[in-house]
Amino acid sequence: MSLLDARVSDSIHPLRSLDEGHWFKLICGASFQSLPDVRNLALAYALVGADCVDVAADPAVVAAAREGLQVARAWKQKLGVEPWVQGSPWLMVSLNDGEDPHFRKAAFDPAFCPSDCNRPCETICPAHAIVFEGQADGFQGVLNERCYGCGRCLPICPVQHIGAHSYVSSPDTIAAQVLPLVDAVEIHTQVGRLEDFERLWRAIEPFSQGLRAIAVSCPDGGGLVDYLWAIHTLISPSGCPIIWQTDGRPMSGDIGKGVTHAAIKLGQKVLAIGLPGYVQLAGGTNLYTVPKLKELGLLRARRVPEAQHQTHTDQFYQPRDTISGVAYGSAARVLLTPVLEQLEERAKAVPQSASISLASNSVASEGSQHSSLSSKNHESLIEAAVVGSTTVKVSNPEFPSQQLEAFPELLQQAIQLASSLVRPLKEVSPLPSTSHQSHDCYNPAAHVIRTGPD
Structure with missing residues (x-):
């Protein structure tokens, strides 16, 4: 794949996921600033097909997430992955226009x-x-x-x-520091704060032409319909696709399966408004969310012509009658917590000089060693790539001793756990495509990494 093809793929695949109704967003947390964890969460979920990684609007956190995504990109380029995982997730930062529990x-x-x-x-x-x-x-x-x-x-x-x-975001400073480094921005707001929203939007708007999407996260409240339409009127001239995040019960997805009902109920309410753009659930999402959406007929996948992914057309801004995706925060993080805790303990015993990272563009080999591997599963592929320290090497890694890819069995566990959350959303059967390309159902547990040339 050429550099140009890679850039086009990175831009297209998250939009395709939104259009087809299987967008998966990882929420690291608007206030979560554990840099090694952010890096490794981004890595693990990127390897199993996440479409977006949402992080705190902190330059250090953004850098950590970017490193994780670079590592994932190197794995994909060198080991080869199935088509649905080839692109890179969008990196998103969250900002708030007023007091908010996420901040x-x-x-x-x-x-x-x-x-x-x-x-x-x-x-x-x-x-x-x-x-x-x-x-x-x-x-x-x-x-x-x-x-x-x-x-x-x-x-x-x-x-x-x-x-x-x-705390409330300092818009002018934060926007200039982080928006040029990311693909999308999410604005947390609440009904009745239009003036505060406008203040924040004025700082974001000059950077909007460099963004691939704008998300608006809002909980339910009296006057929600009029408030969201007012926001749409304000931000739609930017030309960016808009994602309406329905924040059902914030930061509760790991508590129990029942908490997902609030997110689904709010999602149904926002769908009924008929706003142009995409409706995506959050706030109480967990392993129960997708089965419930399927049961309610709210995950009806759709396929749009390939040409519509090449340019911004009116298709991106039409109202939709189904949920376009799901964002997972607490559930996604807690799912991988046992692995990340093991990683922290194991890393303490590893000299920094022995750590291996893929988080750089300086890959030592040309990849011929990878293409000749004949292992039957991605666990042994991971071991071959990591143990061969001359095969993949970088300079000046950000976290030299706490890198998930340096411990093959932990990376394998992380991939399996992450795929258990991603797979149910990705295996929604799409409608027939107008293109002649084949698009199989997503199965990261079986196909995350394979042998073969790039």
């Missing part, structure tokens, strides 16, 4: 915790962001970079000792 951090002083407290906050935290022991420096309290603001610790504290610090 906050828990905070408390452990010195004032009761000595006999059983620490329910530590147990309930899905991000393992609250610690009282085990840190090398003796730190106790909230690990700021790991907290993503779910708020579960707030009501469970027996003495109501835990608070939260909210």
Whole structure:
């Protein structure tokens, strides 16, 4: 594949996923700033067909996600993947126009915790962001970079000792720093904040021509219909495809399957509005979401002519009567937490000089060694690629000792777990295509990596 072909593929495949109703977005978290975790989450989900990776609007976090996606791109180019995984996911950042639960951090002083407290906050935290022991420096309290603001610790504290610090994006500074580095932006808003939305949009608009999509995330509320139409009127002149993210029950997807009903209900409500663009669920999405959508007939895949993916046509802006995709946050992160925890422990014992990364464009070999591999499964392919340190090599990796691809069995586990979440959405059978190309159903567990030339 030529460089031009790769760029075209990267631009086309997420839009195709939106049009066909199987868009998958990984939400790392608008406040989640654990750089190794962001990198490795982006890597794992990119390898199994994610269409978008949504991260905090922090230059360091953006850099970590970009590294993970570069690693995934190198794997795809060198080992070969099936057509549906060849493109690279879009990288998206989230901004807020006002106070929002996604943009906050828990905070408390452990010195004032009761000595006999059983620490329910530590147990309930899905991000393992609250610690009282085990840190090398003796730190106790909230690990700021790991907290993503779910708020579960707030009501469970027996003495109501835990608070939260909210923050609002500084639009002019953030826009200039991160928007040139990403493919899409998501604006978190709420009904009644049109003036605040306009203020934020004024900072984003100058960069909109370089963006491939604009997402608007909004929870339900009185006046939702008029509010979303007002936002559409404001941002539609940019010409970017619009994704309407229905934020059902924020940051709750890992709690239980029932929490997905709020997201689906709100998705149905927004579909009924008839807004041009794409409706994508979030807020309580989990393994139960796609089966329920199928049961309700809300995941009716569609195929558009190939030519319509080459340019921006009116097709991208027409109302749709089915859900175009699903975004997974808590459920996606918690699913891979056991692997990432093992990685952290294993990496502590590995000298930095022994770490291997693919996170660079400087690939040492021409790939002939990969194309001749005859392994029957992608686990052994991963081992062959990683163990052969002269086969793939980079300079100055960002995280030299905590790289998922340096531990083949952990990468394999991550791929299998991630594919269990991605696959149900991707295997929705598409309608007949007007092109003559063959598009098989997605099966990452069997086809993530294969041998053969690029």
